[in-house]
């Protein structure tokens with residue numbers, strides 16, 4: 158049963174499962190962001206099962222650019238015939254990409270064209286208008302370049318969904334180009350996405366875990382820990398995490414050589 162069938166239909170955001178794989182020294186990638194295969198065969202299968210259970214799979218543009226991921230369901234046994242599982246559900250890839258850095262030739266787009274995945278949605282924000290007291294001469298060019306990238310992505314089959322950036326006051330420019338997660342989630346729910354699996358990377362994990370101030374945004378946290386040490390040059394997500402959500406333990410499972418820990422939100 159898809160997870161979204163368990164989610165009440167009147168909530169204002171999707172159900173959020175935050176999940177990633179880490180080394181025992183809590184690194185999710187190697188030096189310089191090098192992608193690491195941390196999960197063993199069994200826990201990787203678990204990740205792909207979880208992908209079938211969610212409407213969407215959300216990553217940040219840093220991961221999309223660095224890993225060129227596929228985010229589809231590939232590592233599961235062929236579904237049994239004559240059951241309700243005639244084929245697996247691929248989640249919709251959702252990329253948080255304020256500056257539209259996603260390449261129109263990335264695997265997500267190529268796969269969707271071949272039917273090996275679902276066309277990605279990019280969530281972005283229009284750069285501030287180049288007028289008013291705070292405008293500078295680069296703004297116009299920046300907006301033009303962003304619009305050209307928008308056209309290229311749309312031509313490649315990507316749906317671009319826009320949210321408003323946060324400002325301290327309507328007359329002031331945005332304080333950050335990071336997309337406000339409550340608005341992102343609300344918009345996704347309005348677009349019919351009832352459950353998402355957030356896979357990372359480091360900045361996105363940190364943003365979701367720090368979101369306690371804006372009301373908790375993580376319902377379930379599932380962390381695979383592989384028996385690998387990466388060392389201090391690896392990419393971690395814990396630095397600067399001040400306010401973390403209150404969560405309680407659900408389960409600890411050994412999958413092959415990995416340990417998988419599940420926590421749920423305490424609201």
Ligand SMILES: NC(=O)C1=CN([C@@H]2O[C@H](COP(=O)(O)OP(=O)(O)OC[C@H]3O[C@@H](n4cnc5c(N)ncnc54)[C@H](OP(=O)(O)O)[C@@H]3O)[C@@H](O)[C@H]2O)C=CC1
Pocket residue numbers: 176177178179184185186187189190191192193195216217218219220221223224253254255256258334335336337338356357358359360361362364392
């Ligand atoms: N082991 C694992 O399970 C996983 C590991 N990874 C690894 O993570 C690394 C990538 O992580 P990282 O470089 O941090 O990139 P992320 O994938 O976390 O993307 C971060 C970017 O997303 C954009 N963004 C938009 N809104 C937000 C927001 N609210 N909060 C944070 N970012 C936002 C920004 O783009 P902009 O800069 O354009 O403003 C930001 O730089 C890679 O090395 C990858 O291999 C990734 C996923 C899973």
Ligand SMILES: Nc1nc(O)c(N)c(N[C@@H]2O[C@H](COP(=O)(O)O)[C@@H](O)[C@H]2O)n1
Pocket residue numbers: 177178192193194195196200201204216220224225226227228229356357381
């Ligand atoms: N569960 C898990 N284990 C690992 O060892 C990983 N490196 C990741 N990474 C995430 O999966 C994406 C790659 O997905 P595809 O194999 O291309 O479908 C990668 O970008 C990370 O989000 N996850």
